[in-house]
Amino acid sequence: MASKIHNELKTVRDVIRYAVSRFNDAELAFGHGSDNAWDEAVYLVLSTLHLPLDTLDPFLDARLLEDEKRQCISLIELRVKKRVPLAYLTGEAWLQGHRFLTDKRVIVPRSPIAELLAEQLDPWVADPENVQHVLDLCTGSGCLAILAALAFPNAQVDAVDLAGHAIRLAQRNVDMYQLGDRVNVVQGDLYAPLQAQRYDVIVCNPPYVNSTAMAQLPSEYQHEPVLALAGGDDGMDIIRTILAQGAAHLSDDGFMVLEIGNEYENFMNAFPTLNPVFLETAQSDDSILLLTRAQLLTL
Template identity: 85%
Template structure:
């Protein structure tokens, strides 16, 4: 059967079409770098063939070598059989055009906070060069800490995570970007490793998935570490700790940008006296919020 498939598939276009059909037939769940079968198939094939990820058209009708077809088909079938995020199979994820090493020790880099960092947090930051201190809580792979370092060239960034495994991977990514002189990767529970520090900006993609949603996650998401996803009954357990201590770790004009995913109602119920600014991204207008030091002093 495999040999027959190899004979029928001749070009990049053929293999991508085959992958899309197989993914749709298997009813895979997406959301780890792509949100549909076509984008995932394109990335899988271009990545496997070591072709530019943003240049498909010139290669669509290129014929594949037998060994190249085998590698693509093997990865397609592995994606279907194991139902894990493709990033775990390739060992890398791309965010805002930047490559990050990743594996099952951390959630796949995908936070929409990255979109805001690509714009240097405009209009909330007037002078990117003036930002001196940034904290990335629950750093995972270190992707947001690294993007913050790239956005704010004069800033020193602390990247904190409770998971020893995440810390090791984050450190590798920091080294990959040659940012060890500006990004410190620290292990500990939230603010514990930075107890005496204050920041101009805190960014955080915390565990926020409520218990009901955790129980019904698609298989792909269940392969990610629960420590990085589960936020308790209403999804707000870790967020309560983060916001309860945030004011003391922010500079006078500092603010925190927090990801809450699909937990808008739970957040508003948990913090009825707060009036955050919800930040619009490409796919959502209520999954990210901003709170100032002044607002957080009332928590």
């Protein structure tokens, strides 16, 4: 059966159509860089064939070599049968048009904070060139730290993560962007390795998934490290520490941008005295919030 399928698929168009059918039939869960079967199939095929990711039409009717077909079909089957996020199969993820190396030991880069950094946190940052110090807590692959360095050209950025493998991957990404002189990758538990340094902006995509939601995650998300996702019974275990210690690491006019995903109710229940500003993105209007140093001092 496999050989028959292999023989029937001749062109890029054929393989993409086959992938879309397989993905839809398997009812895959998306959300690691795409939100539908077509986009994921196109990316899988173009990436595997080392073709430009933004140029499909000229290649649709190009015939594939036998080895190229085998590579594509192998990834399609892994995606369907193992439910592995495509980013782990290709070893890369794209965020706001920027490529990041990734692997199964680190959460797939996808934070919507990236969208806000692409806008230089406007209007909350009046002059991006005046931002001097940025902290990315729970940096993972280092993607937000790198995007912050690109958004704020005069800033020194510290990128902190507890996991050694995350630190090594983040450093590879920093080196790929040649930002080693501005992005400092540090291993440690939240603020612990930072001493008394204060920041104009702190960005953070922490583990925040509550225990009930963790048990119900689609298979694709279960391939990601639990350490990067699980936030305890109400999802707020690590966030409590991040907020409690945050004011001490912000400049007088500094602020924190924090991702909480689908945990709006749990956040508001855990911090009833806070009145954060929720920042709208293309994905949501209640999954990312902004807190000033003055607000954090009230905790």
